[in-house]
Amino acid sequence: MPFYKRLGEIPRKRHTVFKKEDGSLYREQVMGTKGFSGLQSILYHHNPPTAMVESTLLGKVELNYEEQAALIPRHFYTSKLTKKNDPVAGREYILGNEDLTIGIVQPTEAMDYFYRNSDGDEVLFVHYGSGKVETIFGTLPYRPGDYIVIPVGTIYKVTPDPGESKFLVIETTSWITTPKRYRNHFGQLLEHSPFCERDFHGPETLDTHIESGEFEVRTKSRGHMHSHVYGHHPLDVVGWDGYLFPYTFNVEDFEPITGRIHQPPPVHQTFEGNNFVICSFVPRLYDYHPDAIPAPYYHSNIDSDEVLYYVEGNFMSRKGVELGSITLHPSGIPHGPHPGKIEASIGKKETLELAVMIDTFRPLKVLKNAHDIEDKDYKYSWITK
Secondary structure, eight states: OOOEEEEEEESSSSTOOOBBBSBBBEEEEEETTTTTTTEEEEEEEETTTOOEEEEEEEEEEOOOOOOOOOOOEEEEEGGGGGOOOOTTTTTEEEOOOOSSEEEEEEEOOOOOEEEEOOOOOOOOOOOOOOEEETTTEEEEEEOTEEEEOOOOTTTEEEESSSSSOEEHHHHHSSSSOGGGGGBOOOOOOTTTTTOOGGGGEEBBBOOOOOOOOOOOOEEEEETTTEEEEEOSSSEEEEEEESOOOHHHEEGGOOOOOOOOSSGGGGHHHEEEEETTEEEEOOOEOOSSSSTTOOSOOOOOOOSSSEEEEEOOOEEEESSSTTTTTEEETTSSSSEHHHHHHHHHTTTTTTOOOOEEEEEEOOOOOGGGGGGGGTTTTTTGGSSSO
16 A cells, blocks of 8 residues: 555664664564565564575465356356365465466364465455454454455465455465556545555555474465475564555445446446456445436446456345356456346345446456356346246
8 A cells, every 4th residue: 555654663764773671682673565666664673584494385276267268148156166285285276367366265274384485465355254363564354245356476375254254365476556547646545545545455464474383384486386395484574654555444444436327337436456446346226317327327348358356245236046146248348237136126226236347457267166166057148028
């Protein structure tokens, strides 16, 4: 996020002597993006962050995509996916391309290791469940409706509270930020933005661990998974400051933009990355022109694929979807409301739907394993019966 945060103890000047009580030095780490020209933070460790004692290649991250088939709308029931493993190992990927992968995780056990995605930023949208994310920047509590944004290279562990949890997972090969049009040239969010800096929450507590032992950090990089074992706890940071850090943003803090007639999807945009955007459809008042049609018009995705993840409520333009459904409407053919949904929307005053939309500007591919949860009849569901 383009605003400054500080947590823990740091020296008065960067790149200067910072000693522990025993007279030895804390180890300074500059963690930044885009070389030295992007966002960065400076962290101070008890131990060198380079001091691994063992490294192992665990294997290739396999994404088995289907062969190109007929161009059709798709619908996947994620409720049919198996609940399994931990918040990283249990991820089931459904869609992907060169810029991002989209999946679901429904963990049944805790992580007994730490994780670091060194290929790009991650977003975990919390459908249900609560817990905490422990990171080198401190601890982030999370609750339903939170977007958890984790910068590239951040070491972390997700610890769900007792009970069921479900996350929509978006792994990128780039960065995540707020839409450029809502920021001035200093990076501050503008008055017409549907959110402000008060709505974004970075780590509030920094628990510094000085334990010795064997601690595994699994690192995703270059399309492979690696294991790095350290002789010290990886969350040994005593303090940090800067502009790069993980944060949460809850979807209930998104203030919808409405108008006299139907507003286009960009008004729902929440985040953007390289060649994709993430939008939030939240409860809102409908259009107030006397002849307004609240349901969206038919439109052609000429140069983008549209993905919707249905969180709760009754989505006004679709039939047959359920909570946790994912739909894909590919570029190249038009899409729009199901039969009867346009007429049914006329005169309605509000919607209570909640959904996450992802628009990509390169075609998405479907993972082969997603065939098992696909609604094969969805492609013909616009035929009037």
